[in-house]
Amino acid sequence: MNLSGIIGYPVTPFSHDNKSVDLNKLGKVIDVLLKAKVDAIAALGSAGEAAYLSESEWKQVAEYTVKYVDGRIPVVIGVAQLTTEQAVNYAKYAYEIGADVIMLSPFSYYKLNEQEIYSHYESVSNSTPLPxxxxxxxxxxGVDMSPEFMLxxxxxxENATMIKESTGDIQRMHKIYKLSKGKVPFLNGCNHMALEALNAGASGWCTAAPCLIGDQPKQLFDAVKKGESEKAKTLFYKQYEFLEFIVSSGLAAAVKSGLALQGNEVGGPRKPLLPLNESAKNRLKGMLAELV
Known part of the structure; x- marks a missing residue:
């Protein structure tokens, strides 16, 4: 399976004391993404605060997401563990619960060399048939992989089939496309360069933006794919300030604040992350008033 279109990223709602995951509210966030016409849902990425979850919480979110989506669209589960053993265990669990794709990050404390990264990915691939x-x-x-190495x-x-590129360097996407002769699917993970990335041949756009602005990212994707360049440009620049803001302010904090402004309270981010301050909330409120 190779993904295309808008891959929506849900935040992970917490209880009022931030000590547990609120699965009922997670279902509401997934509903928002489905209503926004996303083509896949990717749980447990950076927007989902995966790095701040215990193993049991991670498993709760992964299993609930797969069950709640219930085959309506593909579900991607993010795996970013310090050790290969942990990554393998998480990848196996994603397969057991019925996920469709693993999004694997070489999360690291020490600087990894390419042999270590390759071995890490190969071990995970050998543990599960999931793409x-x-x-x-x-x-x-903390790890930067070149287009040449990822290809x-x-x-x-065997199971490494697609690339998500999030450095913000459009030249890397051009290289992936050129070196693979357009045969390896790559996805944009950098919100504020969505238009450039899609025009460079990205098969999809990974974003938490649909949590707050509905199907506008999908409209942009469709306009690019239909060759409607002026429409695509208009749609992109309408969203641009917002897309840049949610990244620079921290995805989890910004999206959770935005959901609260829209009457969908999902708790704050988990410390050490902090909610948006009042000034940032007011700025976000103004942007959403113009977009929604």
Whole structure:
């Protein structure tokens, strides 16, 4: 399975004391994404605060998401563990509960070399038949993989089938497209360069934006794919300030604040992350008033 279109990222709602996951509210967030016409749902990425969840919480969110979506669209489960053993265990669990794709990040404390990264991905691939999305996001994972190296993994590792590129460097997407002759699907993980990425051949856009602005990202994707360049440009620049804001303010904090402003309270982010301050909330409120 290779993904295309808008891959929506739900936040993970917490209880009022932030000590547990609120699965009922997670269902409401998933409903918002489904209403926004996303083409797949990717739980437990950075927007879902996966790094701040215990193993039991991670499993609760993964299982609930798969069951709640119930085959309506594909479900991607993010795996970003420090050790290969942990990553393998999480990947096996994703397969057991019926996920469709694993989004695998080489999360690291020590700087990993390419041999170590390759071995990590290969071990996960050997543990489950699920397709693997190679996720390059050095700002959160501490590991930066070149287009050449990621394509080497796609070529040599059986289940590594697609790439999510989140560095914000459009040249990397051009390289992936050129070096693979357009045959390896890649997805954009950088919100504020969505238009450039889609025009560069990205098969999809991974974003939490539909949590707050409905199907506007989907409209942009469709306009690009239909060759409606002026419409696509208009749609993108309408969203641009908002897309940049939610990234620079922290995805979890921004999206959760936005949902609360829209009457969908899902709790705040988990410390050390902090909610948006009043100034940022007011700015977000103004942007949403213009967009929704």
């Amino acid at each position: 693997i999305m190679i996720y390059n996001n050095p700002s959160t994972c 080497k993994m796609v070529d040599g590792i």
